[in-house]
Amino acid sequence: MNVAVAKTGKGRAVSDLFASAEGRLPGSPDVIAVRREAFESYERLGLPHRRIEEWKYTDLRALVGEVLPLAATPDAAALKRAADAVKAHAVDGACKLVLVDGVFAAELSDVKALAAEAGFKTLPEVLDKDAGLLKTASTDAVIALNAALATDGVVLSIADGAQLSAPIQIIHIATAASASAFTRSQVSVGKGARVTIVETFVAAEAGAYQVNDAVIVSVGDNADVAHIRLMDDAPDAVNVTSQFVTVGANVKFNFFNMTTGAAVSRLQGFITLAGEGSELSANGVNLLKKTEHGDTTLVVDHAVPNCVSRETFRAVIDDRAHSVFQGRIIVRPDAQKTDGKMMTRALLLSDEAEADNKPELEIFADDVSCGHGATAGALDDSLLFYLKARGLPEKQAQALLIQAFVGEAIEQIADDTLREHVIGIAERWLERRS
Amino acid sequence: MALLEVKDLKVRVEEREILHGLTLTVNEGEVHAIMGPNGSGKSTLSHVIAGKPGYEVTDGQILFRGEDLLEMEPEERAAKGVFLAFQYPVEIPGVATMNFLRTALNAQRKARGEDEYSTPDFLKKVREVSKSLNIPQDMLKRGVNVGFSGGEKKRNEVLQMALFEPSLCILDEMDSGLDIDALRIAADGVNALRSPGRAMIVITHYQRLLNYIVPDFVHVMSKGRVVKSGDKELALELEASGYAQFEDAA
Structure with a gap:
């Protein structure tokens, strides 16, 4: 092992991180061996940096420097703060599963209500028997680190044909400052099932924390799934989350992510269309200000013929913030009749705001329809003047135009209650701005 | 006190002077038509009154009920009762008309220290007005x-x-791009809003509009000044003789 590489920016030996965490990590001895291997992989790689192509615009070594020690198991006071946060951020009518500082909080969760609708286990319960959930095909360092250090998570299985009327909301709450939380969850959706999963990331009076989450989703044939992620972290937090989705045949999968906080955030989604006749709608909004850095990286892999994918991404960037969108569409040699489109637009609210759009099409089939478009620009002065001439003050006029701009992505959320919930978060972001 | 007093107004766009000392007084209840050839500064005048950016006022004043309009932001002017009907109204995708109308109306009321409209009252009012305008x-x-x-x-x-x-409506080339039926509907809507407390400035290139919205006063603009003022008969004279005589006069 190369010790020089294994040091963090601040010189702390990274192996200390694993040694200090090991006593907290759930899993059989076999599982711990898998974790150690994953950690060694992370040690070799270190935090991703700009010379790694996938991380070119989000240099975690420069932006984050080091991984903080694991947060302590939440005490009663922390759980009380978390309970308040749950109230503030719950989606109306949702079945809630709450993770506080990377630990599942049964007392804040609707486990009983869920039991009637879906199979539920925690990550430690699953890892007692099997390390499979810690394994992914990815060689990414942050994902390896997640496999090594994941303390908890929710493992959901939705039965074939189940029609869940209420959304399941997984709420990640940080109550500990200057500490990190590692979580890994799994959602398996049966054939013909219908479900909405919401994941919310928020703080309860904590700052400068780090989140590293991974979620593994598999969707059976003919299922209808909405998956919504709301990264509404504290302004000085770091949130790196990874999402792996495998979609069967004739599925409708509607994915949406919105980032409205965190000093540094990255959502990396890897979505594989593995069954024919499926439709993917993957959409996102970044609302960034101050010096925030928000990265959405989506890889959509058309592995089979006759699937449709649509990506709509909007970034609103104020002050000196930096938004990154990397969208890759892969069309495998067999994936004829693929229809893949990606459109990303950035709205720059200040001269120092920065947007990086990196669309990539990798097409190996010859009978496909694929395209991408990207724009970046400021608010239209003629629209602003029209609104002001009708009595709207500058900030209010801007807010109306910004809402319209992000609305093009938000309106892809079909459920009225959820869409209003998301619009509410965007409106609060706009209020904080003015 | 006059509702609007434009005094010796000089306006530049970039390095070019467009208005060279324009004077105009409008009292409550009056309808003034401003006519003139393309490039005479008609639209510039309407933009400067409404507060559009990009115009530099180098001299003169605009007073609205005695207050200095040029010191106010466009939204303050709107709340005070200045309304510009745009020659080319912009399209705003994603902002529903109803939401826009309510937001704007309540922003103006808030600026004046008035209560916001209740939703039923607002809807009732919109329905009434929209019905009359087809x-x-x-x-x-x-x-x-x-x-x-x-x-x-x-x-x-x-x-x-x-x-x-509003107490002052400025209609900038309302007839442009309208066929005769569309023009009649719009003009009927405007006429219904004529009242003793409200003044209008109707800017147009053609006399046609003034058959529908009959003005009390007509002003001819040329090369950034008002070169002749009169009553509605002046518009008919212009229709017969054209603007050429005034271009020479200016």
Whole structure:
């Protein structure tokens, strides 16, 4: 092992991180061996940096420097703060599963209500028997680190044909400052099932924390799934989350992510269309200000013929913030009749705001329809003047135009209650701005 | 006190002077037509009164009920009762017309220290006005002016005028791009808003509009000045003789 590489920016030996965490990590001895291997992989790689192509615009070594020690198991006071946060951020009518500082909080969760609708286990319960959930095909360092250090998570299985009327909301709450939380969850959706999963990331009076989450989703044939992620972290937090989705045949999968906080955030989604006749709608909004850095990286892999994918991404960037969108569409040699489109637009609210759009099409089939478009620009002065001439003050006029701009992505959320919930978060972001 | 006093106004756009000392007084209840050839500065005058950026006032004053309009932001002017009906109303995708109307009306009321309209009162008022202007309800659910025809856009401007109840309405080339039927509907809407407390400035290139909106006064602009003022007969004279005589006079 190369010790020089294994040091963090601040010189702390990274192996200390694993040694200090090991006593907290759930899993059989076999599982711990898998974790150690994953950690060694992370040690070799270190935090991703700009010379790694996938991380070119989000240099975690420069932006984050080091991984903080694991947060302590939440005490009663922390759980009380978390309970308040749950109230503030719950989606109306949702079945809630709450993770506080990377630990599942049964007392804040609707486990009983869920039991009637879906199979539920925690990550430690699953890892007692099997390390499979810690394994992914990815060689990414942050994902390896997640496999090594994941303390908890929710493992959901939705039965074939189940029609869940209420959304399941997984709420990640940080109550500990200057500490990190590692979580890994799994959602398996049966054939013909219908479900909405919401994941919310928020703080309860904590700052400068780090989140590293991974979620593994598999969707059976003919299922209808909405998956919504709301990264509404504290302004000085770091949130790196990874999402792996495998979609069967004739599925409708509607994915949406919105980032409205965190000093540094990255959502990396890897979505594989593995069954024919499926439709993917993957959409996102970044609302960034101050010096925030928000990265959405989506890889959509058309592995089979006759699937449709649509990506709509909007970034609103104020002050000196930096938004990154990397969208890759892969069309495998067999994936004829693929229809893949990606459109990303950035709205720059200040001269120092920065947007990086990196669309990539990798097409190996010859009978496909694929395209991408990207724009970046400021608010239209003629629209602003029209609104002001009708009595709207500058900030209010801007807010109306910004809402319209992000609305093009938000309106892809079909459920009225959820869409209003998301619009509410965007409106609060706009209020904080003015 | 006059409602609007424009005194010896000089305005530049970039390095070019467009208005070279324009004077105009408008009292409550009066309808003034401003006519003139293209490039005479008609639209510049309307933009400067409404507060559009990009114009530099180098000399002169604009007083509205005695207050210095040039010191106010466009939204303050709107709240005080200045309304510009745009020659080319912009399309605002994603902002529903109804939401826009309510937001604007309440912003103006808030600026004046008035209570916001209740939703039922607001809806009732919009329905009344839109019906009289032949504006279908589904148009109000669409984005502001998105996919509207030229006539619909102008009617939407008149709808706002009726809702906001301004004391000074400036109609900038309201007839441009309208066929005769669309023009009649828009003009009927404007005429319904004539009242002793409200003044209008009707800017137009053609006399045609003034058959529908009959002015009390007509001013001819040429090369950035008012070169002749008179009553409605002046518009007919112009129709017969054209603007050439005034271009020479200026």
